[in-house]
Structures are given as C-alpha cells and as structure tokens.
Amino acid sequence: MASIPHLHSLDPVPVRRRLLTWFRRNARALPWRDTRDSYAIWISEVMLQQTQVVTVSPYFERFLQRFPSLAHLAHADEQTVLRLWEGLGYYRRARDLWRSARQLVRDNHATIPDDPAYLGTLPGFGRYTTNAVLSQAYDRSLPILEANSARVLCRLFALAENPKEAATRNQLWRLAESLVPTRLAGAFNQAMMELGALVCTPTGPNCSACPLSRHCLAHLQDRQHEIPMRVKSPRIIAIEEVAVVVRKRGKLLIVQRPDQGRWAKMWEFPHHALEDGESTKAAGLRLLQGLGIEGDVADEFAAIRHSVTRFRITMTCLDVAHRRGVVRAGLHANAAWVRPADLHAYPLSAPQRRLAKRVLAEGW
Ligand code: SF4
Structure with a gap:
C-alpha cells in the first residue's frame, strides 16, 4: 500500500476515544439513531445522501410507517415509492432502493444481510452505503467517507487537496480506514459525520469546542480555514x-x-x-x-x-x-x-x- 502522508503524526487511539466520548454527549437525537435494524439504517443512509438531516427526518418516519419492512417495500408499487420520496430529490436513490428491496426479497432475505460482497451487487450499494449500514447495524469495522467526514479528515491530516478528486478520495478512504476502530465502528462513523455537521463545518470550524483540536494538524498549523482546498463554483x-x-x-x-x-x-x-x-x-x-x-x-x-x-x-x-x-x-x-x-x-x-x-x- 502507498504511504499515507501525515499518518505517522496522528495516534488513532486517543482520537477514537475522544470522538466517541464527544459523540455520546453531543449526538443529536435522530429517529434512526436508536436502532440496529439494518433495513431502517439503510433507508436513513440513502435518504441522507446529499440531503440535510432536518429535511430527512419527517420523510424517514413517513417511509418507515408506510413500508415497515423490506418485504413491504419490495411489494410496493414503484410509483408509490416515488410519490413518498417526492421533495427529497435525487429520485434515482428511491428507484434503486426499491429495485434492491425486490432483489433482496427474491434472494430470500428478510432484511439487509451482513454481506458486503453480496450488497455490492445491488443497485445503489456503493462503498459508502454498504459500509455505513454494516458498521451501524452489525458493528463491522468498515470506514465511511462522505462530505462531512471527508472535510474532517482533510483538516485532521492537513490534507490541502480537493476532496472531490479521485486521487484525494482514495487517500481519504485510506485515512478513514486507518482510524475506524474494530469495535463501535458504527458509532465512530456517525461521530465523524456529526463532528463535521456540528463543529468542523465548511466555513466556521469551531476548534475551541472540538474534541480533536489537540490532534488536528490543520488546527495546530492554524490552517483550518484554508483546508480542504476550495473549488470554484461553476458558472450559473x-x-x-x-x-x-x-x-x-x-x-x-x-x-x-x-x-x-x-x-x-x-x-x-x-x-x-x-x-x-x-x-x-x-x-x-x-x-x-x-x-x-x-x-x-x-x-x-x-x-x-x-x-x-x-x-x-x-x-x-x-x-x-x-x-x-x-x-x-x-x-x-x-x-x-x-x-x-x-x-x-x-x-x-x-x-x-x-x-x-x-x-x-x-x-x-
Ligand atoms: S480542530 Fe478545528 S479543524 Fe480540526 S477537526 Fe476540530 S474543528 Fe475541525
């Protein structure tokens, strides 16, 4: 494996401990947080892609009420699923969700199985979704990477790159892998995202309230406002x-x-x-x-x-x-x-x- 810049300078053990403690005390109460039901976690994770938590909450509750299990979703009509998704945008997610539910039921599954290789064959199960669901539902030690955690990792390791570029993303996946613990991986993954959403925000990182400030290379170098690299917005x-x-x-x-x-x-x-x-x-x-x-x-x-x-x-x-x-x-x-x-x-x-x-x- 290629060497990871700055990794040697960060001890993962206290980072994990501090982040998990902070998460226990500061995590927002969200409707999908208290469950280990892999089906419900899957729905929440798909809804949360590209979408704010506050927008997702009522949709999640309505969806689970209407389709309380994988079988309910698999037997639903596609148009009904799209209607329930209406307003959340990125409708491809809803169609993939429905198609995957049908495939899972055809393959005799009652819920999302703890099988990353199999999940990888289903529509919409990329590396992020598979790892997010399995780490939270089954405590599988699998890393995640999305916008919030990518920003936190860039700053933690002072990686002054564009996180959307393929080479940087590969590097970030490796950094995420290096940090994810063998136990409590689901909580750790959620904690990374929560820290990015609440503390290490895009334009206002609140380092004085951050549990990782003493380990964070961007903060120690006073470069938290210039990392990650900003990309010019496309012309309107x-x-x-x-x-x-x-x-x-x-x-x-x-x-x-x-x-x-x-x-x-x-x-x-x-x-x-x-x-x-x-x-x-x-x-x-x-x-x-x-x-x-x-x-x-x-x-x-x-x-x-x-x-x-x-x-x-x-x-x-x-x-x-x-x-x-x-x-x-x-x-x-x-x-x-x-x-x-x-x-x-x-x-x-x-x-x-x-x-x-x-x-x-x-x-x-
Ligand atoms: S110390 Fe500041 S820049 Fe570093 S992770 Fe915390 S909030 Fe982000």
Missing part, C-alpha cells in the same frame, strides 16, 4: 422554459418521463426550453405540436423558479384549452388526462408539484 446558467397546462373536459394533461435520466418515471406537465429569441407563446405552440394536439393558448398564469445544479430555471406556465388531436407520448413513457383532484396520486418533481398546487388554487 439561466434557462427559460415554458410549461403547458392543457385542459379538456375538466381534466388536465400530464406526461410521464422515460425510465432513464433525471426525474425518471416521474409525471409532469409538458414543458421544454425556449429557443433563442422565441416567445413563450411560440414555445408553447411548438410544445403542443410535438404532442400532436392543438389548443387555444391563453396568457401565462404563473412563473415557477427553481434550480437544478448550476441551472436557474424560470418556467413560464400557460393555460391551454384543448381543441383537437390525440396526444402522442413521443419521448415520454406515457400520457394521461387526470382530474385536478387526482394529481396528488402522481409523483411530481418539486417545481412540478408547485405548479400542480397553483393549478388547484386556480380552481381548475
């Missing part, structure tokens, strides 16, 4: 879109996205980006043409603003009365005419749900 790009809310005899047209790509299998009001110099009305008519229908386009009734990664999208929404034509699903997986009151049953992305609420508020 503005996008103009138009959405059509097509009405026909009290029903509204929605379409289902294909089963690959962003928001796969979710439903939405048809929408697309404006072309250069195109008016919203012209873009709306072009959208209708693509759907194979004609309609009377009234004025815009709402503008929904939202962000997707570095794109700032303004979606102008047009009210359209269907005139003639049968909908061609085209690139979409499906199309349906639904009563406004039934929209709640369909999984929609967050901006589309806002549009649906606006439509209901209009009393259509």
Whole structure:
C-alpha cells in the first residue's frame, strides 16, 4: 500500500476515544439513531445522501410507517415509492432502493444481510452505503467517507487537496480506514459525520469546542480555514422554459418521463426550453405540436423558479384549452388526462408539484 502522508503524526487511539466520548454527549437525537435494524439504517443512509438531516427526518418516519419492512417495500408499487420520496430529490436513490428491496426479497432475505460482497451487487450499494449500514447495524469495522467526514479528515491530516478528486478520495478512504476502530465502528462513523455537521463545518470550524483540536494538524498549523482546498463554483446558467397546462373536459394533461435520466418515471406537465429569441407563446405552440394536439393558448398564469445544479430555471406556465388531436407520448413513457383532484396520486418533481398546487388554487 502507498504511504499515507501525515499518518505517522496522528495516534488513532486517543482520537477514537475522544470522538466517541464527544459523540455520546453531543449526538443529536435522530429517529434512526436508536436502532440496529439494518433495513431502517439503510433507508436513513440513502435518504441522507446529499440531503440535510432536518429535511430527512419527517420523510424517514413517513417511509418507515408506510413500508415497515423490506418485504413491504419490495411489494410496493414503484410509483408509490416515488410519490413518498417526492421533495427529497435525487429520485434515482428511491428507484434503486426499491429495485434492491425486490432483489433482496427474491434472494430470500428478510432484511439487509451482513454481506458486503453480496450488497455490492445491488443497485445503489456503493462503498459508502454498504459500509455505513454494516458498521451501524452489525458493528463491522468498515470506514465511511462522505462530505462531512471527508472535510474532517482533510483538516485532521492537513490534507490541502480537493476532496472531490479521485486521487484525494482514495487517500481519504485510506485515512478513514486507518482510524475506524474494530469495535463501535458504527458509532465512530456517525461521530465523524456529526463532528463535521456540528463543529468542523465548511466555513466556521469551531476548534475551541472540538474534541480533536489537540490532534488536528490543520488546527495546530492554524490552517483550518484554508483546508480542504476550495473549488470554484461553476458558472450559473439561466434557462427559460415554458410549461403547458392543457385542459379538456375538466381534466388536465400530464406526461410521464422515460425510465432513464433525471426525474425518471416521474409525471409532469409538458414543458421544454425556449429557443433563442422565441416567445413563450411560440414555445408553447411548438410544445403542443410535438404532442400532436392543438389548443387555444391563453396568457401565462404563473412563473415557477427553481434550480437544478448550476441551472436557474424560470418556467413560464400557460393555460391551454384543448381543441383537437390525440396526444402522442413521443419521448415520454406515457400520457394521461387526470382530474385536478387526482394529481396528488402522481409523483411530481418539486417545481412540478408547485405548479400542480397553483393549478388547484386556480380552481381548475
Ligand atoms: S480542530 Fe478545528 S479543524 Fe480540526 S477537526 Fe476540530 S474543528 Fe475541525
């Protein structure tokens, strides 16, 4: 194994002891903290990826109420799972969760087994998820690495690199491996993440309140504000879109996205980006043409603003009365005419749900 810089300068024994003591006293009470149920831990870990703890808590409780066991999730309908996930974003996680649950049940498992090699064959079980679940549920001595713990490790070892780069990540995995204890690995992993969330935060590391300050090389060198290396945020790009809310005899047209790509299998009001110099009305008519229908386009009734990664999208929404034509699903997986009151049953992305609420508020 290649040598790990700075490792020799840090004794893991007191680091583990101090961190675990701090965690016992300071850990937030979270709904997934008091369980060793590997299924519940799995759900929490998947939800927590790229998502804040405060956002996840109510989703976690609702999800477990609806699907209290692996079998319940495996036998659920995919659309129901997506609907329950709605608002959490990164819907691929929900689809992988559901697909893995089905595979696990097909393979005769009642819960998540203590078998890293097998888990690695299932959708969504990368190294992080596998290790997080198995260390917490079965006390397997496996390290984890995610944004919070990566930042703590960079500072602890004064690694002034970009933690998103592959070479740095490999190095960080090795450092995490060097620290994880043989017992209480799950608590230790959670403690690393908790320290990153509460004390060793991205822009305000509170070293005076940190249990690791006497071991931390960044702090000892007074470089905690310059480590890890900051990466320039990508340029923000503005996008103009138009959405059509097509009405026909009290029903509204929605379409289902294909089963690959962003928001796969979710439903939405048809929408697309404006072309250069195109008016919203012209873009709306072009959208209708693509759907194979004609309609009377009234004025815009709402503008929904939202962000997707570095794109700032303004979606102008047009009210359209269907005139003639049968909908061609085209690139979409499906199309349906639904009563406004039934929209709640369909999984929609967050901006589309806002549009649906606006439509209901209009009393259509
Ligand atoms: S001493 Fe400061 S920089 Fe080091 S781990 Fe603690 S909070 Fe982070």
